[in-house]
Amino acid sequence: VCSSDLRLLMGTVINIKAVGPDPEKNRQAISACLNRMEELENVLSRFKSESQLSQLNRDGELPHAHPVLLYLIEQSLNLSSLTDGAFDISIKPVLDLYQNTPGVLPDADQVKKVLSLVDYHRIGVEGDALFLREYGMSITLDGIAKGFIVDEGVAVLKKYGFSDVMVEAGGDLLGLGEKAPHSPWKIGLQGPRSAMGNLMTTFNIQDQAVATSGDYMQTFSPDFANHHIIDPRTGYSSPELASVSIFAPSAALADGLATAVMVMGKSAVPLFENLPNCKLYAITKDLQIIQS
Numbered sequence: 001v002c003s004s005d006l007r008l009l010m011g012t013v014i015n016i017k018a019v020g021p022d023p024e025k026n027r028q029a030i031s032a033c034l035n036r037m038e039e040l041e042n043v044l045s046r047f048k049s050e051s052q053l054s055q056l057n058r059d060g061e062l063p064h065a066h067p068v069l070l071y072l073i074e075q076s077l078n079l080s081s082l083t084d085g086a087f088d089i090s091i092k093p094v095l096d097l098y099q100n101t102p103g104v105l106p107d108a109d110q111v112k113k114v115l116s117l118v119d120y121h122r123i124g125v126e127g128d129a130l131f132l133r134e135y136g137m138s139i140t141l142d143g144i145a146k147g148f149i150v151d152e153g154v155a156v157l158k159k160y161g162f163s164d165v166m167v168e169a170g171g172d173l174l175g176l177g178e179k180a181p182h183s184p185w186k187i188g189l190q191g192p193r194s195a196m197g198n199l200m201t202t203f204n205i206q207d208q209a210v211a212t213s214g215d216y217m218q219t220f221s222p223d224f225a226n227h228h229i230i231d232p233r234t235g236y237s238s239p240e241l242a243s244v245s246i247f248a249p250s251a252a253l254a255d256g257l258a259t260a261v262m263v264m265g266k267s268a269v270p271l272f273e274n275l276p277n278c279k280l281y282a283i284t285k286d287l288q289i290i291q292s
Contacts, residue, residue, distance in 0.1 A: 020164075076256065086261075090122070149169070150169050164176065171211060200283070211248075261282060
């Protein structure tokens, strides 16, 4: 097994494991994987001032968008429709409002004002051009891009001939094949109110992606009531769930659904009746477990 955790992706450490008999080939594949992931981050990250996403947010339009940016925005809009707006990449103005005043929660009037800029219907896609149809709108792909980049990293490893790999970045992961013969990849789920490293449960995965979102990851208040996952329809964090883990065929889908379910709460469970090969494992604020 050749492993690497040498770079950061959107502020989180990347962990890559590729199982193969040739150490040099392993290293080449992992290097190519990291390069591809970094290339995509340079397009999709709102934290990089020269990314195409940042250009779109600054100018309100992007005449010739990168294909991966177009693809991910279209996937995001589909997910918005699927979840009745619980997932909405135009949430960035509200997120900025909370993040720009650490330790001080915005008042209702401030939230109402910026919430008027949130509406995924006003994101325009025409050919390879993108538009934000109201001045002041901006988008964030934080809720789906990391998962997509993990998927793309795995795709690079597959091109190098590897069938037993795992790529993980900040709680979003995709595992193919096995860790060793007759030994599946195993992941642990941290309890949302436990110290780092204290696991609530473990899962075996094979040819599956997993993404976890939680109120404890970026909290704006000590009681976890206000955090970085905000309901685009209200401007406030949903009060029901502390943690959501989604099992899905791709890390992008798992990532987006984890964000949406944190917003939707218990009402999200019926959604999974019509989502093939997707499973929900959620923990409520009072530490009750909900499964689809």
